[in-house]
Amino acid sequence: MVIAVDAAGGDFFPANPVEGGILAMAEYPTLQIIFVGPEAMIREELAKHEYDKDRVHVQDAPEIIGMEESPSSAVKNKRNSSITIGLGMHKAGKCHAFVSAGNTGALLAASTFILGKLEGVSRPTIAAYFPTLKGFRLLVDAGANLELKPEMAVQFAKMAQVYSSAVMGISSPKVGLMNVGEEDEKGTETTKEIHAALKSIEGFVGNVEGRDVFPAKADIFITDGMVGNILLKFGESIPDALFKMVHSAFSQVQLEEKEMKSVQKVLKTALNPFNYENVGGLPFLGVNGVSIVGHGGSSAPAIKNMIKAAVDCIESDINGKIVASLN
Amino acid sequence: MVIAVDAAGGDFFPANPVEGGILAMAEYPTLQIIFVGPEAMIREELAKHEYDKDRVHVQDAPEIIGMEESPSSAVKNKRNSSITIGLGMHKAGKCHAFVSAGNTGALLAASTFILGKLEGVSRPTIAAYFPTLKGFRLLVDAGANLELKPEMAVQFAKMAQVYSSAVMGISSPKVGLMNVGEEDEKGTETTKEIHAALKSIEGFVGNVEGRDVFPAKADIFITDGMVGNILLKFGESIPDALFKMVHSAFSQVQLEEKEMKSVQKVLKTALNPFNYENVGGLPFLGVNGVSIVGHGGSSAPAIKNMIKAAVDCIESDINGKIVASLN
Numbered sequence: 248m249v250i251a252v253d254a255a256g257g258d259f260f261p262a263n264p265v266e267g268g269i270l271a272m273a274e275y276p277t278l279q280i281i282f283v284g285p286e287a288m289i290r291e292e293l294a295k296h297e298y299d300k301d302r303v304h305v306q307d308a309p310e311i312i313g314m315e316e317s318p319s320s321a322v323k324n325k326r327n328s329s330i331t332i333g334l335g336m337h338k339a340g341k342c343h344a345f346v347s348a349g350n351t352g353a354l355l356a357a358s359t360f361i362l363g364k365l366e367g368v369s370r371p372t373i374a375a376y377f378p379t380l381k382g383f384r385l386l387v388d389a390g391a392n393l394e395l396k397p398e399m400a401v402q403f404a405k406m407a408q409v410y411s412s413a414v415m416g417i418s419s420p421k422v423g424l425m426n427v428g429e430e431d432e433k434g435t436e437t438t439k440e441i442h443a444a445l446k447s448i449e450g451f452v453g454n455v456e457g458r459d460v461f462p463a464k465a466d467i468f469i470t471d472g473m474v475g476n477i478l479l480k481f482g483e484s485i486p487d488a489l490f491k492m493v494h495s496a497f498s499q500v501q502l503e504e505k506e507m508k509s510v511q512k513v514l515k516t517a518l519n520p521f522n523y524e525n526v527g528g529l530p531f532l533g534v535n536g537v538s539i540v541g542h543g544g545s546s547a548p549a550i551k552n553m554i555k556a557a558v559d560c561i562e563s564d565i566n567g568k569i570v571a572s573l574n
Numbered sequence: 575m576v577i578a579v580d581a582a583g584g585d586f587f588p589a590n591p592v593e594g595g596i597l598a599m600a601e602y603p604t605l606q607i608i609f610v611g612p613e614a615m616i617r618e619e620l621a622k623h624e625y626d627k628d629r630v631h632v633q634d635a636p637e638i639i640g641m642e643e644s645p646s647s648a649v650k651n652k653r654n655s656s657i658t659i660g661l662g663m664h665k666a667g668k669c670h671a672f673v674s675a676g677n678t679g680a681l682l683a684a685s686t687f688i689l690g691k692l693e694g695v696s697r698p699t700i701a702a703y704f705p706t707l708k709g710f711r712l713l714v715d716a717g718a719n720l721e722l723k724p725e726m727a728v729q730f731a732k733m734a735q736v737y738s739s740a741v742m743g744i745s746s747p748k749v750g751l752m753n754v755g756e757e758d759e760k761g762t763e764t765t766k767e768i769h770a771a772l773k774s775i776e777g778f779v780g781n782v783e784g785r786d787v788f789p790a791k792a793d794i795f796i797t798d799g800m801v802g803n804i805l806l807k808f809g810e811s812i813p814d815a816l817f818k819m820v821h822s823a824f825s826q827v828q829l830e831e832k833e834m835k836s837v838q839k840v841l842k843t844a845l846n847p848f849n850y851e852n853v854g855g856l857p858f859l860g861v862n863g864v865s866i867v868g869h870g871g872s873s874a875p876a877i878k879n880m881i882k883a884a885v886d887c888i889e890s891d892i893n894g895k896i897v898a899s900l901n
Binding site: 393426427434460462470472473476478479482483488495496499502509510512518519 | 788809841
């Protein structure tokens, strides 16, 4: 298996993508990695590590897409970026997947444009891992499609069901529609139409509310990209906010230093479900290929886990299953 | 000042509304309370307390609207409910405000129908207190208007600015529009139009993201009722989820019993910003009167704080200020 890794993406390139790729090779003894990005920069970084040289390739891609750059113009104008070249290699069959912690918008645009859509898919969707009391569950769509239509919602639900059973090991994943109340008639005209359409899905549990996310009343929370993106980013901000709240609580509750350390240790352990490093990346579902998008701040282990997600997608033939599920 | 309290609303009536009203009288020596609900039930509950009998009145309202009842049919069919009779007394000038922990939908419908709208208001809105690292800030709309139009957003922002400066003591409140990114051009066509309209508001800070809520990048977060309601209910579920996460962390981190107690104490203090009891109720802005809506699970102190919010609205002439701000 060959996976292309964007060595010019994320806040800490080339260090983290290169180290992440090498970590992944240690875990998968037959895996080959193609690092895509400015060649000299990658080779300089590789020189800091020991690794099996026969399994590492470097593909030069001199242009760099910034994290805040406009996705559409970046994809159009930077034909020699790591994203464009890496996805082009995937399209040409030179690798089985492309993983990147780079500019999310550019990745989504380029993935759809270069890889194309799977047969029967009307719109690809980005599914986000969301922490719950039962472990990570999926929030779909996480920002790629700001408006949702019934047909799209049904496809998103089916694609997410395939992904969560094949990659996350959730059997018979339950689907819930994010709404303002549980009753069928709640919501806007659009949510009512989506609700009616989702009734065709096996495992649809009806409307779910904001309070149902942490208890994981569903395994897949269907919503439009506006709600999904706001909720995802709000969720990501919880650990930091909480540590700050605990810090200011220390001034109100008198504790010995040893106890303060215990509190911080427990809190860190308790907040581990929020640690996105464990999942590494978000799958972009519905494109004709395997494209995994990571957080800009991804560490080397997070990049390794993005590669792991790509391996799982390839080994489980997720796209074959998605096509079968939709058609 | 006379405030009518729904003694037949919430999960714990008549006990909590009655006790909350009596607590409020202790805090405001000239305040008079009218308890509205089934008379015998209220008198039986009052008999358990000591209070100034000259300042307490009972208004019989024999019908009870259930917490899960359909708002529209409840308001239409139960003309002798505490909500309908209490708001009718407010409309007739027999009291200065009506506060209730009852069926939120029924309260909103009845408030608009019975009290009517303030001059120049196109749609009333429910503003929710949301915990941040700087204390409570407002999330508007919290579920009364699932779809937002530019004109509505501008009015909601202005009404919330009046409320947050008059009642919450926030000077020059900043307004942010919840969106998927900070850049002006982010979002749907509707959010772009709303963004453009909000530029007319003094204190508009532009688009804000999910991660900007806890740091209170704005004092007023404008969004549609779908996003607002989902985010509000998700936020309310954080403390319980966190205590469960900490509980399971105890099995991974070995602690002495004394340390475990310290952890729980610190966490309880740290999570105090989430304690909605401190605010008691949400103002329903734009109606021609003072109507405060509380959480179904409101305790007696929460009911007291709802009454306090009503007193603040009356004393600051919030509706006069809203009309001046809009016209």
